[in-house]
Every structure is written in structure tokens, then in C-alpha cells.
Amino acid sequence: MKMVGLKTLGSVVAMVVACNVYAQTNATDTASAAAAVKAGKHANHELGRKVRAALTKVQGLDVSHIAVRARGGAVTLTGSVPTEGQIGLAGDAAKGVEGVTSVTNKLSVVQQ
Numbered sequence: 001m002k003m004v005g006l007k008t009l010g011s012v013v014a015m016v017v018a019c020n021v022y023a024q025t026n027a028t029d030t031a032s033a034a035a036a037v038k039a040g041k042h043a044n045h046e047l048g049r050k051v052r053a054a055l056t057k058v059q060g061l062d063v064s065h066i067a068v069r070a071r072g073g074a075v076t077l078t079g080s081v082p083t084e085g086q087i088g089l090a091g092d093a094a095k096g097v098e099g100v101t102s103v104t105n106k107l108s109v110v111q112q
Helices: 003-058 084-095
Strands: 066-071 072-080 102-109
Touching: 003 066, 003 072, 003 084, 072 084, 084 102
Parallel strands: 072 102
Antiparallel strands: 066 072
16 A cells, blocks of 8 residues: 555655656746836837938938837838928838838828
């Protein structure tokens, strides 16, 4: 009877140790994944800020109705500008920012 009890106790101890190691590994993976997501969001925010700054420096471009979204180097411009020529100006300025890999220009012309 003692032998069966020791085998059972040994099995329980082995399961507890295995679960504890698994939980620690998962916690580390989760923490590093969360840090990566946070770093990615920060990088996207910074790139969007750089593009917005570049747009404000373009002579003759009304940026008051332009929204900039950056994700992994891809930039999307949305909103409106008063003339057709400003759509191209905005796209060219965004393409010239370091870190921008592509630009999707969804700007439209609306008389303001």
C-alpha cells in the first residue's frame, strides 16, 4: 500500500513541477509579446508624428483636415484638401519621410 501511495505522490509532484515551469514560460512569453506590441505602437506613433511634421512644412498645403495613420512603415493619409494639387503634395511629402515604406493617399478635394 505504501508503494502505491509513493507512486501517486511522485506523480502529483511531477505534475505540479511541470505546470509551474509551463506557467513561468508562458508568463515570460506574454510579457515579451506585450513589450513588442508596445514598442510597435510607439514606433507607429512616432512615424505618424514625423509624417505630420513633414506635411506642415510643405508650402501651400492645408493640413487642417488631413489625418495621418502609420502602421509598420505603411502610411495612410485621409481627409480633405481644398485643391487637387495638394493631394499630390501631401503624398510626395509623406513618401519623403525616413521609415515610410508605402503611402496610401485617400485624400479628397472639398472646397473649404
